C-alpha cells in the first residue's frame with residue numbers, strides 16, 4: 001500500500017483514488033485552484049489532482 005501521506009492535507013473526498021481513511025491524501029503533491037472566473041471573489045476551489053475511483 002501507499003507509504004506516502006501528504007503532510008498537512010486533510011481531505012475527506014473518499015471518491016478520489018489518493019484518499020486514505022477519508023482524511024488523508026497519498027498523492028506526492030496536489031494542485032488546487034479556483035473554480036470561478038474571478039478568484040478574488042470566489043468561495044469555491046477544487047483539487048485538480050483528484051482522480052475518481054472506478
Ligand code: SF4
Nearest residue numbers: 011016019025047049
Ligand atoms: S488528490 Fe486531492 S481530492 Fe484526492 S485525496 Fe488528495 S487532496 Fe483529496
